[in-house]
Amino acid sequence: MSQHISILGAGLIGSLMGVYLKKRGLDVHIYDKRADWRTQVSNTEGRSINMAISHRGWKALEKAGLKEKVEAHTIPMYGRRIHDEHGTTYFQPYGKQNEAIYSISRNILNSVLLDEAEKAGVEMHFEHKVEHVDVAENKVYFSIPDGKAKAGESSVIIGADGAYSSLRSAMQKQMRFNYRQEYISHGYKELSIPPTTDGAYAMDPNALHIWPRGNFMLIALPNKDKSFTCTLFLPFEDEKVSFDKLRDKQDVEVFFKTYFNDAYQLMPTLLTDFCNNQTSALINIECYPWTVNHCLLIGDAAHAIVPFYGQGMNSGFEDCFILDGLIEKYGTFSWDLVFEKFQKNRKPDTDAICKLAMDNFREMCDRVADPRFLIRKKIEAKLHELFPYEWVPLYSMVTFTDIKYSEAYAVGKLQEAVLDKVMRDPFIAQKWENLDYHAILDNVETSKAV
Ligand SMILES: Cc1cc2nc3c(=O)[nH]c(=O)nc-3n(C[C@H](O)[C@H](O)[C@H](O)COP(=O)(O)OP(=O)(O)OC[C@H]3O[C@@H](n4cnc5c(N)ncnc54)[C@H](O)[C@@H]3O)c2cc1C
Structure with a gap:
């Protein structure tokens, strides 16, 4: 008899993991507390409506045979388009000419993954809210519609149930389980820029737009329907500019006209969007171990990070890729070994992306608008x-x-x-094209050797 695998959470990571495990010939069941959102127009539970896929995500999708299916729904963004306070914009490429990150609707991506999981033979169980996991017995207790309850035993339980994971809560009660969570000072709100009256994009669709304003910023990613989804990142509380200072429609209007006037002109539904859309918090979660008995955490359940490097989902997809590689190597009867290798190998990497994501917030909000930062980026591009x-x-x-x-x-x-060190030169703006680039590279190589 094939082993019964329970994946908790039918989000982006749980559904991709389902495809991988089904392909390994296992009896895979995915449980989610929500009703099947593929039949609903919009259900993102306050989380970003679109997101950016990059190389790690593509690699994981490709191995699962899903790259083409997903690609059809994406829009490439080749760089950042920075909007200054005066409405002037300039473009910073992300990498070489053909390198891009890809904007996609969260709902569409999740739906494609769920469809593919179902097609592969994964059994979906919506409206199954995990209430408790008995990690010693590998048993999950669900509440299901009409106030009923249900329990099920599994060979393996994978917790892909996001930042507020129920499996992780159960693991936290185990001996020597480390856990740290931090809400950052900023929250976010989603807004939108619709297509123009003649049905075109209101701005360049092949860029991620950023309005950096020091301690806060607005960003916009393109959608296939020619609209943009904007996200305002702002402190919850602050003496100067914060969500708690935007008390009524007039405050919002003045704020947008002052700091994002060019965007404001393109946002006819700003005031209703601002009032109707919730303000969400941003959390960072680190924990360890990720495995107890035959239970394992992946994706945000294991490592929820702030979204400023666009790597939360990509790193979760990479979790699936790495885990599948270990199953390929050690087989489907060595879960202890596979899970142990997975957590040992992966934890230093997710710690690193967590730190990078925190650091990148400063870069996006503040440094991208600094002329010296642009010179630094040009020097880096030339070195590359x-x-x-x-x-x-x-x-x-x-x-x-x-x-x-x-x-x-x-x-x-x-x-x-x-x-x-290079940037300490006060004349760098004039000299940067004629630097001794070999010497700069040698400095890094020497440091690596130390
Ligand atoms: C504003 C913002 C922008 C972002 N942009 C990007 C980006 O551009 N690129 C990127 O790579 N990442 C991005 N991310 C991060 C990305 O959204 C997450 O890393 C990703 O959604 C994690 O997927 P997951 O499947 O682990 O968790 P989730 O997407 O949270 O899915 C968890 C699933 O578990 C279910 N669930 C939860 N609790 C229970 C329970 N008790 N019982 C049953 N089911 C349960 C939920 O209903 C849900 O379906 C962004 C995040 C935010 C907040």
């Missing part, structure tokens, strides 16, 4: 052009390669120290 294999910028390592996050983090720190 001259030495494509020896100098890969940190953003590119994270976004366009599958170099381990921890390695990218370490190399990124060395590059940062070397570039900090």
Whole structure:
């Protein structure tokens, strides 16, 4: 008899993991507390309506045979388009000419993955809310509609039930389980820019738009229907500018006209969107171990990170890819070994992307608008052009390669120290094209050897 595998959570990570495990010939069941949202127009529970897929995500989708299916629903974004306070915009490419991140609707992506999981033979159980997991007995207790309850035993339980994971709550009661959560000072609200009256995109669709304003920012990602989904990141409380200072429609209008006037002109539904859409919090969660008995945490359940590197889902997809690689190597009867190897191998990497995501917030809000930062980026781009294999910028390592996050983090720190030194030259704006680029590279290579 095939082993019964329970995946808790039919979100992005749970559904992809379902496809992988089914392909390994297992009896896979996915449970989610929500009703099947594929039949509903919109149900994102306050989470971002669109997101960016990058290399790690694509690699995992490709191995599961889903790349083409997903690709059809994406829009490439080749760089950031920065909007300053005066409405002037300038473009910062993300990488080389053909390198892009891809905007996709969360609902569409999740629906494609669920459809494919079902087609592969995964059994879906919607409206099954996990109330409790007995990790010692591998048993899950659900509440189901009409106030009923249900319990089920499994060979393996995979917790892909997001940042507020019920499996993780059960594991927390085990001996020596480490757990840390942090809400950051900022929250976010989703807004939108509709198509123009003649049905076109109101801005360049092949860029991720950013309005950086120091301690806060607005971003916009394109949708297939020619609209943009905007996300306002703002402190919840602050003396100057914060959500709690935007008390009525007039405050919102004045705020947008002052800081994002060009966007404001494109947002006819701003005031209703602002009032109707909830303000959501951003949480960072680290925990360890990820496995107890035959239970394992993956995706946000194991490592929820802030969204400023666009890597939460991508890292969760990479979890699926790595876990599947270990199952391929050790088989489907060595769960202890597979889970142990997975957590040991993966934890330093998710810790690294968690730190990088926190750091990138500062970069997106503040530094991208600084002229010296632009020169720094140009120097980095030139180094990458001259030495494509020896100098890969940190953003590119994270976004366009599958170099381990921890390695990218370490190399990124060395590059940062070397570039900090280069940027100390007060005449760098005039000199940057004629620097001794070999010497800069040598500095990083020497630091690596130390
Ligand atoms: C504003 C914002 C923007 C983002 N943008 C990006 C981006 O551009 N790129 C990127 O890579 N990542 C991005 N992310 C991160 C990404 O959204 C998450 O990393 C990703 O959704 C994690 O997927 P998951 O399946 O682990 O968890 P979730 O998507 O949270 O799914 C968990 C599932 O479990 C179910 N569930 C929860 N509790 C229970 C229970 N008790 N019983 C049964 N079912 C349960 C839920 O209903 C849900 O379906 C962003 C996040 C935010 C907040």
